[in-house]
Structure formats: structure tokens, C-alpha cells
Amino acid sequence: xDCDGQNGKDVVIDCCINDLHYxxxxxxxxxxxxxxxxxxxxxxxxxxxxxxxxxRCLNRMNDIVRGFRFSGHVHFGGRDIYHPSIDAVAVxxxxxxVFQQPNPFAMSIYxxxxxxxxxxxxxxxVAEKVEEALKRAALWNEVSDKLQKSGLSLSGGQQQRLxxxxxxxxxxxxxxxxxxxxxxxxxxxxxIEELMLELKTHYTIAIVTHNLQQAQRVADETGFLxxxxxxxxxxxxxxxxGDSKQIFEDPQQQHTKDYIxxxxx
Amino acid sequence: xxxxxxxxxxxxxxxxxxxxxxxxxxxxxxxxxxxxFIVIKITVAAMPAMRQYGVNFVTTTTWDPLTRNFGILPExxxxxxxxxxxxxxxTFFGVAAAIFLSEGLLGQFIFAVLKAVKMETNPFLSQLPDxxxxxxxxxxxxxxxxxxxxxxxxxxxILIPMIxxxxxxxxxxxxxxxxxxxPLSGPGVLPAVIVLxxxxxxxxxxxxxxxxxxxxxxxxxxxxxxxxxxxxTILAVILPVATRGIAGAVILAFGxxxxxxxxLAMLVGNANKISLxxxxxxxxxxxxxxxxxxxxxxQEVSVLMYASLVLLAITLVVNIIGAxxxxxxxxxxxxx
Ligand SMILES: Nc1ncnc2c1ncn2[C@@H]1O[C@H](COP(=O)(O)OP(=O)(O)OP(=O)(O)O)[C@@H](O)[C@H]1O
Ligand SMILES: [Mg+2]
Numbered sequence: 001x002d003c004d005g006q007n008g009k010d011v012v013i014d015c016c017i018n019d020l021h022y023x024x025x026x027x028x029x030x031x032x033x034x035x036x037x038x039x040x041x042x043x044x045x046x047x048x049x050x051x052x053x054x055x056r057c058l059n060r061m062n063d064i065v066r067g068f069r070f071s072g073h074v075h076f077g078g079r080d081i082y083h084p085s086i087d088a089v090a091v092x093x094x095x096x097x098v099f100q101q102p103n104p105f106a107m108s109i110y111x112x113x114x115x116x117x118x119x120x121x122x123x124x125x126v127a128e129k130v131e132e133a134l135k136r137a138a139l140w141n142e143v144s145d146k147l148q149k150s151g152l153s154l155s156g157g158q159q160q161r162l163x164x165x166x167x168x169x170x171x172x173x174x175x176x177x178x179x180x181x182x183x184x185x186x187x188x189x190x191x192i193e194e195l196m197l198e199l200k201t202h203y204t205i206a207i208v209t210h211n212l213q214q215a216q217r218v219a220d221e222t223g224f225l226x227x228x229x230x231x232x233x234x235x236x237x238x239x240x241x242g243d244s245k246q247i248f249e250d251p252q253q254q255h256t257k258d259y260i261x262x263x264x265x
Numbered sequence: 266x267x268x269x270x271x272x273x274x275x276x277x278x279x280x281x282x283x284x285x286x287x288x289x290x291x292x293x294x295x296x297x298x299x300x301x302f303i304v305i306k307i308t309v310a311a312m313p314a315m316r317q318y319g320v321n322f323v324t325t326t327t328w329d330p331l332t333r334n335f336g337i338l339p340e341x342x343x344x345x346x347x348x349x350x351x352x353x354x355x356t357f358f359g360v361a362a363a364i365f366l367s368e369g370l371l372g373q374f375i376f377a378v379l380k381a382v383k384m385e386t387n388p389f390l391s392q393l394p395d396x397x398x399x400x401x402x403x404x405x406x407x408x409x410x411x412x413x414x415x416x417x418x419x420x421x422x423i424l425i426p427m428i429x430x431x432x433x434x435x436x437x438x439x440x441x442x443x444x445x446x447x448p449l450s451g452p453g454v455l456p457a458v459i460v461l462x463x464x465x466x467x468x469x470x471x472x473x474x475x476x477x478x479x480x481x482x483x484x485x486x487x488x489x490x491x492x493x494x495x496x497x498t499i500l501a502v503i504l505p506v507a508t509r510g511i512a513g514a515v516i517l518a519f520g521x522x523x524x525x526x527x528x529l530a531m532l533v534g535n536a537n538k539i540s541l542x543x544x545x546x547x548x549x550x551x552x553x554x555x556x557x558x559x560x561x562x563x564q565e566v567s568v569l570m571y572a573s574l575v576l577l578a579i580t581l582v583v584n585i586i587g588a589x590x591x592x593x594x595x596x597x598x599x600x601x
Binding site for chain 2: 059061064066067089090091092093094096097099101103104105106107115116119120163166167170
């Protein structure tokens with residue numbers, strides 16, 4: 001697959017997957033997604049098509065899976081993060097991640113947010129950074145008087161915002177979010193969406209979502225993945241990528257039309 | 266006739282329910298009664314000795330059936346000293362082994378080797394990491410199946426000759442350190458502690474492993490996602506969550522160590538001494554009981570019953586302290 005040519009200067013992560021295997025199972029093929037600076041890029045598609053897999057490729061979270069193999073490249077800051085000389089742990093310190101299920105650590109709210117700062121042996125005032133991150137995550141007002149309480153004592157929506165605060169406390173360049181709202185009620189979802197639009201001014205965000213309205217509301221660019229069963233397997237691939245407006249209002253591919261049409265007609 | 270699928274429980278089902286509940290309840294009550302019965306019987310049998318010796322029994326150090334002087338302070342000390350040391354050693358290695366097994370470190374290593382020789386997708390070999398982990402886990406649990414007396418024999422004929430030169434060298438060179446204050450002439454605290462820690466290892470490993478495996482994978486993911494290394498993840502995120510289970514394992518193991526009899530009777534030296542030296546012979550309550558019952562006269566039986574009551578009390582206190590510490594740990598860990 002040809003991944004060159006179309007990368008402007010504003011591309012932060014240039015993800016180009018030729019083949020991706022879990023053991024002998026080919027999960028994703030031919031997927032090229034350029035993620036642009038200070039934009040929100042959404043991945044949509046049916047369940048099992050490999051959205052999470054592609055997202056986890058971007059900060060090498062798949063490396064934890066035994067049997068994971070990858071051919072292609074993911075350029076970040078001018079270098080391929082899959083180059084043998086690059087440490088996966090270092091990559092994850094620059095590219096933060098928020099998961100589907102809120103997963104705060106079983107420690108105080110303060111320590112949750114300070115976790116990454118301590119990992120990176122942050123020299124400045126940890127307390128200031130914690131406060132800043134909680135404010136950016138729109139959680140400060142709700143927890144400022146109980147920072148020493150356990151992170152698990154918060155509601156689901158608050159926990160998810162705590163996880164966002166934890167992820168942005170170390171100022172990562174990019175924030176990956178895998179269905180961050182699927183465990184939340186509409187009000188919390190709204191809050192997180194507003195938060196994403198707010199965070200966009202500082203960070204670059206890639207988000208996986210099942211909620212097409214959500215993708216339409218927040219994403220600048222959208223990639224549609226689909227499952228190819230023609231070779232007997234279930235291999236995901238990128239069908240169409242482009243401006244969200246174009247993807248949702250004027251999709252070019254039949255699969256995209258069917259998928260989006262099913263949701264909006 | 267209505268053709269609902271949902272029907273109320275029949276008479277038979279209700280009867281089963283009542284019987285089942287009855288059996289469970291009476292089993293629970295029976296167990297409690299049994300414990301009470303044992304404690305009461307021992308207390309009654311210990312009464313004459315308690316009246317005669319009172320508190321002196323636990324504060325004096327001579328044990329002389331001829332002059333009818335009985336004191337078990339050295340045995341109390343020996344019991345606590347050996348159990349405590351064994352617990353430190355056993356917990357360290359047991360938790361380390363549990364981490365090794367629960368985190369798939371071995372599997373990862375084997376997989377890396379397989380990958381290096383490009384065999385990782387081979388259907389037989391790709392099973393190897395999981396299989397080997399299972400085998401090691403079973404081997405550790407097998408340690409619990411070895412009879413106590415076999416441990417004792419192993420200690421006498423293999424362990425003691427093996428460690429003796431090193432111990433005596435330590436004593437000669439570093440004799441001023443209290444722990445190395447005396448030479449090892451045969452049985453003693455150190456062999457007892459080593460064997461005891463091997464005996465409690467399977468308990469600690471098995472229960473700690475379960476606790477570690479039960480830590481929600483999403484916490485692991487969160488830590489890795491933050492860019493924590495494997496060890497940072499284990500130490501800062503996973504171990505704290507598993508503390509409760511691990512502490513439970515340690516308390517259970519402590520109980521086992523306090524009461525262990527046969528191996529200790531063979532290895533601890535049965536000497537009425539209070540010493541901090543690891544190489545000095547000592548004695549424990551359980552081995553005192555085991556050694557003295559065979560030739561105990563009716564009066565002495567009462568004394569031994571008193572000693573077993575003390576052992577029971579120690580075990581009980583340890584368990585209560587443990588339960589209390591567990592509760593504390595929950596408070597700090599913040600629930601779950
Ligand atoms: N750790 C793993 N080991 C093996 N196979 C995996 C693993 N994770 C995902 N897969 C497989 O890869 C394929 C893509 O999974 P993925 O989780 O990326 O889908 P998804 O698009 O995120 O689906 P969903 O919308 O349901 O979350 C699936 O067929 C899945 O079975
Ligand atoms: Mg997914």
C-alpha cells in the first residue's frame with residue numbers, strides 16, 4: 001500500500017497499516033489514516049472491524065498482546081514508532097489513552113492524576129499540574145474539596161473525566177480515546193464531548209465511537225472501517241477517509257453509504 | 266388451562282429448599298460447636314496446671330518434670346521467632362513466584378524465544394508458554410502435598426549438612442552479630458526456618474496468585490497506557506490492589522507455621538533456650554507437645570494441655586490481628 005505523498009505538515013501521526021495479525025488471525029489490512037494536528041479524528045465502523053485495534057496501534061498498546069505482528073509504519077514526530085530502536089513504553093508517555101471503561105487506579109484522586117507526572121519524574125510542582133489537569137478535564141469544581149478520596153468513589157462520568165485528567169496531566173501530544181462515552185449517560189457524554197472540543201485547542205485527538213451523531217458532532221475528519229470476509233477471514237480495512245462533513249453527507253463508497261444510511265434514514 | 270411457562274415452585278422444590286437450608290445451617294452450627302467443644306475440653310484438662318502454675322507458666326524458662334518446674338517462655342519465643350522469620354522468607358519468595366505466574370513472565374520469555382526462531386505460530390509450540398506456566402503452578406502446589414516428616418528427614422540429612430559450613434564460617438567471622446552468635450552444631454533455628462518457609466510457600470503463592478489474577482485487567486491497561494513499565498505497573502498498581510488477598514495468604518501461612526509440628530520437632534533442636542542466634546537450637550510449643558506427650562503422667566498431661574491452650578491463644582490473637590490489619594488495608598485501598 002502506498003502511504004506517501006498526501007502528508008501535509010500538519011499530520012502528527014501518519015498511520016499506515018499493511019497487515020496486522022493477532023497470532024495467525026489477520027485482523028486489519030490496508031489502512032492509512034493521517035491524524036492531523038489539533039483536529040479530532042474519528043474511527044467508525046461495525047463491531048469487530050478493528051477500530052480499537054487500529055487505535056491501539058498508534059501508541060503500541062497492542063505490543064502487550066502475545067502474538068501481535070504488524071507490517072507497515074506509524075510515523076510520529078518524524079520517526080516510525082515501530083522502529084526497533086524505539087521503546088514502546090516511551091511512545092505511550094507521549095501518546096495518552098482513554099479507555100471504554102473508566103479505569104481509575106485504586107488510589108486517591110490526586111494520586112491518580114499525579115501518576116503520570118511521577119512516572120516521568122516531573123520536576124515542577126505536581127500539585128499545580130494536578131489542578132491544571134483537573135480543571136482542563138472539567139472535574140476540578142466537583143472534586144477540589146476531596147482530592148484525597150479514592151478515585152473509585154466517583155460516579156462513572158466523573159471517573160471517566162478523571163481518566164482524561166490523568167491522561168492529559170503529562171501533556172501528551174496526542175490523546176487516543178476508545179469509545180470514551182459508551183459507559184456514560186447522555187449528560188456525561190455531552191460533558192465529555194464539550195471537553196474534547198475544548199481540548200482540541202491543545203491536543204490532537206483520535207476517537208473510536210459507535211455513536212455516529214457523536215462523530216458528526218465532534219470529529220473534523222472521519223475514517224470508516226469495514227470487515228472484509230472475502231478471503232474467509234474477518235479482516236478490517238479502511239473504506240473511506242475524509243472530512244467528516246463529506247463522509248456523513250456525501251459518502252463515496254457503497255459500504256459507507258449503507259452504514260451511514262442505516263443510521264440516519 | 267393457562268399455558269404460562271412460568272410456574273410457582275412445587276411442593277417438592279420447596280421441601281428441597283428447606284432441607285438444603287437446614288443441612289447448610291446445621292453444618293455451620295456443628296463446626297462452631299466442635300471448636301467450642303475442643304477449647305472447653307482443653308481448658309478443663311488444663312485447669313489443675315493453671316491453678317498450680319498460673320502466670321508463671323508463661324513467664325519462666327525451666328522445664329523440669331523431676332522438680333515439677335514448668336515454664337514455656339522459651340517455647341513461646343521459639344514458636345514466634347521461627348514462624349516470623351519463615352513468614353518473611355516465605356512471603357518474599359511466595360509473592361515473587363505469584364507475580365511470576367500471574368503476570369505471564371515465563372510465557373512471555375518463551376514466546377520471545379519461539380519468535381526468535383520463528384516458530385511462534387507453530388500449533389504445538391505456541392501452546393508451550395501456557396502449559397509450562399500451568400506445570401510450574403502445579404509443582405509449587407505439590408510442595409503442600411509433601412508430608413511433614415519427609416521435610417524433617419530432608420532437613421536433617423540434606424539441608425543441615427549443606428548449610429553447616431557456611432553457618433559456622435559466618436559465626437566465626439561475624440560472631441559479633443547477634444544473629445550469628447553461636448555455631449550450628451546440628452538442628453537449630455535456621456534449618457527450621459528454611460524448611461518452614463518452604464512449607465508455607467505453596468499457601469502464599471497459590472492465594473497471592475489468585476489475588477493478583479483477580480486484579481481487573483483494565484487497571485493493567487490503564488497503567489501501560491500511561492507509559493508505565495512492567496515493574497512500575499506491578500509495584501504501583503497491581504500489588505496494592507491485591508494487598509488484601511496477599512495479606513490473607515500471609516495470615517493463613519502464619520497460622521500454619523505456628524502449628525507446624527513434625528518437621529520442627531525434628532529440626533529445631535528441642536533446647537530450652539531463648540536466643541536471637543539463627544544457629545542456636547531452640548524449641549517450639551508444638552514440638553514441645555509432640556515430644557512430651559508419649560511419656561506424660563496424668564499430672565503432666567494437664568501441664569501440656571495448658572501449653573496447648575497457650576498455643577491456641579497465640580494462633581487466635583494472630584488471626585484477630587490479621588483480620589484487623591486486613592480491615593485497615595481495605596480502608597487505605599479505598600474499597601473493592
Ligand atoms: N487481544 C486480541 N487477541 C486476539 N484477537 C483480537 C484481540 N483484540 C481484538 N482481536 C480481534 O481483532 C478483531 C478486531 O477487534 P477490535 O477490538 O479492534 O474491533 P472493534 O472494531 O474495536 O470492535 P468493537 O466496535 O466491538 O469494539 C476482532 O475480530 C477481534 O476478535
Ligand atoms: Mg473496540
